[in-house]
Structures are given as C-alpha cells and as structure tokens.
Amino acid sequence: MASCPKELIRNGPTKGMQFTRQQAERLFERYFNKKISWFEVCDSGLNNLLFFIDCENDPQRYVLKICGNVWTKLKTESEVCAIELVHRHTTIPLPQIIGYSSDKSNEFEIEWIVMTRLEGKPLRSSSNDKDIWPQLTIQQQKSIIDQLAQYVSQLHFNIPRRNLIGNYQFNGQIGEHSDRMGPWKNYMDYYNDRLQRQIKTLKEDPLFQPIRDQVLQMIKEFQSLSFPDFKDVENVFTHFDLGVQNLIVNDENEISGIIDWEWAGSYPVCEEYFRSYKPIIYNQQLKEYLYSKLEQFNVQTPNTIPHFNLLEKMSDLLLSIVPWYLTSLVNCDHPTVEKELLVIPDKVKLILQQIKLILK
Numbered sequence: 001m002a003s004c005p006k007e008l009i010r011n012g013p014t015k016g017m018q019f020t021r022q023q024a025e026r027l028f029e030r031y032f033n034k035k036i037s038w039f040e041v042c043d044s045g046l047n048n049l050l051f052f053i054d055c056e057n058d059p060q061r062y063v064l065k066i067c068g069n070v071w072t073k074l075k076t077e078s079e080v081c082a083i084e085l086v087h088r089h090t091t092i093p094l095p096q097i098i099g100y101s102s103d104k105s106n107e108f109e110i111e112w113i114v115m116t117r118l119e120g121k122p123l124r125s126s127s128n129d130k131d132i133w134p135q136l137t138i139q140q141q142k143s144i145i146d147q148l149a150q151y152v153s154q155l156h157f158n159i160p161r162r163n164l165i166g167n168y169q170f171n172g173q174i175g176e177h178s179d180r181m182g183p184w185k186n187y188m189d190y191y192n193d194r195l196q197r198q199i200k201t202l203k204e205d206p207l208f209q210p211i212r213d214q215v216l217q218m219i220k221e222f223q224s225l226s227f228p229d230f231k232d233v234e235n236v237f238t239h240f241d242l243g244v245q246n247l248i249v250n251d252e253n254e255i256s257g258i259i260d261w262e263w264a265g266s267y268p269v270c271e272e273y274f275r276s277y278k279p280i281i282y283n284q285q286l287k288e289y290l291y292s293k294l295e296q297f298n299v300q301t302p303n304t305i306p307h308f309n310l311l312e313k314m315s316d317l318l319l320s321i322v323p324w325y326l327t328s329l330v331n332c333d334h335p336t337v338e339k340e341l342l343v344i345p346d347k348v349k350l351i352l353q354q355i356k357l358i359l360k
Contacts, residue, residue, distance in 0.1 A: 004325035005336050011328040013047045013068020023108055024051060024064060031099050032114070034058060043126060047075075047262070052117060061117035062098065066110050075178035075262055076102040076111040078167040082264035083115070085168055085237070090154040093118065093257045118257030124245035124279075132253075133244050133279070138286075140253050145280065145290050147255045148247070153297035156269075159237040165190045167265035168237075174266050187230040187268050191314065195219070198321045207332055207341070208322065214345040215321060218352050222317065225359060232306045233268045240264055242276035269300050270311045310358045317351045320344065 004010065021039040028034045038054035049066040067076050080100050086092055095115035102111050123133045123144070133141070164174035166183030174183045181197070184190040202208050202215060239246070240263035248257035273281075281287040291301040302308045326340055 002319070002323060002325065005340070007331075007334060007336050008325060009330040010325065011330055013070040014049055017049055017066070017069060017110075019049055019051070019064075019066055019108070019110065024053060027064070027108065027112070028053070028055065028114075063095065063115050063117045065113045065115065067112070069110075071111070071178055072104065073102045073111070074167070074176060074180065076100060076113060077170070078178055078265065079262040080113060081168050081170050082261040085159060086155070086261070086264075089158040089160075090151070092151045092154055093255065094261070095257065095259065118248045118259065120248040120250045120256040122245055122259075123247045123249055124243065132249065136253065141280075141286060142289055144244075144247070144249070144253060144255060145286065145293055148242075149290070149293035149297055149299070151255070151258065152242070152294060153299050155239065156236045156299055161235055161237070162266040163235065165235060165265075165267055177265070178263065187233055188227065190268070191318070194318055195321075198318060201322045201327065205322075205327065207326060207329065207337070211341055211345050215348055218345070218348050219321065222352055222355070225355070227359070228307055228310075230268075230307060230311070233270060233311070234300065235266050236269045236272070238264065238267050238269070238272045238276075240267065240271065240275055242272070243278040244280065268311075270302075270305050270308055270315075273302055273305075273308075274312065274315045310355065313351055313355045313358065317348060317355065320347045320351060 021036070024039055025036045028036055032055075034055040036053055037056045038052075040052040042050035042052055047068045047070075049068075051064040051066075053062040053064055055062070077100075080097050080102075083094060083097055086094055087096070095118060098114040098116065100111075100113040104111055121130070121132060125131045136144075160172075162168075162174045164183040164185060165187070166174040166177055169175040176182050181193050182190065184193065199216070199219060202212055208215075239258065239261060241260060242258070246258060246260045247255055248259060250256045277287075277290060280290050291303055294301050295304065302312075305311070321344070323340065323344070326337065329337065331337075
C-alpha cells in the first residue's frame with residue numbers, strides 16, 4: 001500500500017482522539033485492580049492510540065490499545081479473536097489479551113484492549129536510530145526470514161481453514177470484515193464489493209471530480225472483461241500486515257513476538273503478498289530467499305499461486321482508483337493533491353492494459 005505524502009493531512013481514525021494517564025489509571029483500577037506506576041505514550045499508528053504501562057508490584061508490562069473512532073465493535077473483537085485463535089493453534093509468540101471493551105458505551109466512550117507487552121524491539125521504526133532491520137547483515141536478515149517462514153506455515157496449516165472470506169468470530173465462524181463488508185463466498189464477490197466501494201467514493205467525493213469520468217469509463221471497460229473464477233485460490237488464516245514493523249526481536253535478533261493482529265482473518269492466500277513481507281520483498285535476493293523458505297513448508301507463494309500475476313494487477317487497479325491517502329483530507333487545496341490526481345487516470349489505464357495482456 002502506498003504511503004501518504006508527508007505534506008498531506010488527513011482526518012484519520014485517531015484525529016482529535018486523546019487518552020490521559022488519569023483515564024488509564026481509572027481503567028486499570030476498575031477492570032484489573034492495578035495501580036499504574038509508569039505510563040508512556042507511544043508513536044501511534046494510523047488506526048489506534050497506543051500506550052505502554054507498568055503497574056506497582058507487577059513484573060508484567062502492558063500495552064493499552066485504543067481503537068480509532070471510525071470503527072465500531074468489529075475491529076476490536078476481530079483482533080482479540082485472532083490473537084486467541086493463534087494462541088490456541090500455534091506456538092507463535094504474541095501478546096496475551098488481559099481485557100477489552102468493544103462497546104463505546106463504557107465510561108471512557110472508546111474501544112480498548114489491554115494486552116501483555118512483549119520483550120524486545122520492533123525490527124522497523126520511523127526513527128532512524130531505532131530502525132533495526134537496515135542495520136542487520138544479510139545473514140541476520142535471512143535468519144529472521146527462517147523463523148518467519150516457520151510461523152507463517154503454522155498460520156496457514158494449524159488454524160482450521162474456512163470456505164468463507166472474512167474475519168473470524170468468537171464462535172469460530174467467519175463474519176464481516178472490520179469495515180462491515182462480507183463475509184464473502186468467493187474471490188470475485190470479495191473483489192467486486194471492494195471495487196463498488198471505490199466507485200462509490202469516486203462518484204461522491206468532490207475531490208475526484210476532475211478525473212471521475214475518465215476513471216469510471218476505464219472501470220466499465222475492466223468490468224466487461226472475462227475473468228477466471230479463481231476457485232483454485234485457497235483461503236488461509238493470514239495476519240494481513242506481516243511486515244517487519246510488526247516483528248519484535250530480542251538482543252540476539254530472534255523473533256520474540258508478532259504484533260498488530262487487527263486485520264487478521266480468513267483471506268485468499270494471494271492477499272498476503274499484496275500486504276505483507278515489506279521491506280523484505282523490495283530486495284530481490286531476500287524476496288527469493290523468503291519464497292524458497294516458505295515453499296519448503298508447502299506455503300504457497302507468487303511462484304505457485306494460480307493466476308498470481310493477474311490477481312496482483314487486479315489488486316493494483318483497485319488501490320489505484322481511489323488512493324487511500326487522498327480520502328478524508330484536511331488540506332484538499334494543497335498542490336500535491338492535484339499532482340496526485342493527475343497521475344491516477346494514466347496509472348489505471350496502464351494497469352488495465354496489463355490486465356488485458358494477461359487475459360489474452
């Protein structure tokens with residue numbers, strides 16, 4: 001997924017949200033009968049507020065995760081369910097859920113999760129001096145890939161597979177995606193629902209008016225094409241964002257935990273390669289090594305997934321129609337916006353041509 005230009009400001013899911021130490025103290029005292037001794041505001045992601053917490057007379061350390069205000073119930077429960085599912089079926093190191101609330105009618109009017117804090121540091125950081133991955137030798141990076149491949153194989157083969165596409169529920173069934181779409185019976189239903197959402201934004205958001213007709217015409221052309229049914233593309237349990245930023249390592253550069261399971265669920269195996277393994281896949285040598293290690297565990301890779309090239313281009317098209325970072329903008333009049341808009345039709349046109357060539 002493309003990154004947002006730094007000069008663009010979005011009304012993201014955590015815009016305007018805050019949570020104070022005093023509120024955290026009330027939460028921990030009420031739900032866990034613990035008194036906070038240390039409270040640290042973390043570099044929060046796009047979707048959540050994060051805090052590190054220590055408590056008096058308690059050697060365990062904690063993470064308090066507060067869900068962005070865009071979502072209601074589903075994303076919080078999906079993450080809790082995914083973490084518990086992975087604990088139940090695998091040996092993968094990950095946080096333990098201590099407690100959560102997916103109901104904003106609580107006294108804090110937010111959805112929250114308290115989980116244990118893993119020992120170690122993330123492999124990737126926005127801070128250059130804390131960014132571990134680029135400082136490692138190629139052999140150290142390969143050693144981490146060896147460990148990662150073993151854990152991915154457990155996700156794919158230890159956790160019961162489902163015919164439906166979507167997020168796991170506490171009853172073991174597959175339910176809606178966190179954005180209240182799905183579940184889906186097949187890949188094309190999954191794809192077309194997301195395409196319709198992009199079309200809706202394209203039509204309704206005034207920002208896209210200058211390029212709307214051009215892009216809509218190309219979408220219409222895309223929809224007239226004949227596609228395989230993709231029935232041979234398997235669903236697996238996937239983390240959905242398994243980049244090195246979500247890998248925690250100890251001082252020996254061993255993976256001591258995997259974090260951020262909020263998007264995990266039952267999804268077509270190809271989706272894993274559209275969203276995960278960054279920046280490993282940006283290095284050709286490491287990408288080939290990753291795929292070879294995964295294949296040793298019988299995990300499907302772009303080398304073995306049916307129709308992968310076509311699926312990848314379809315995904316590229318979907319994301320290019322309405323780039324996520326051009327939605328919910330505060331500074332719509334910034335010159336960068338016009339520049340970004342103007343490249344959309346050419347990019348969509350190029351991808352459409354590539355799709356046609358593959359289908360020939």
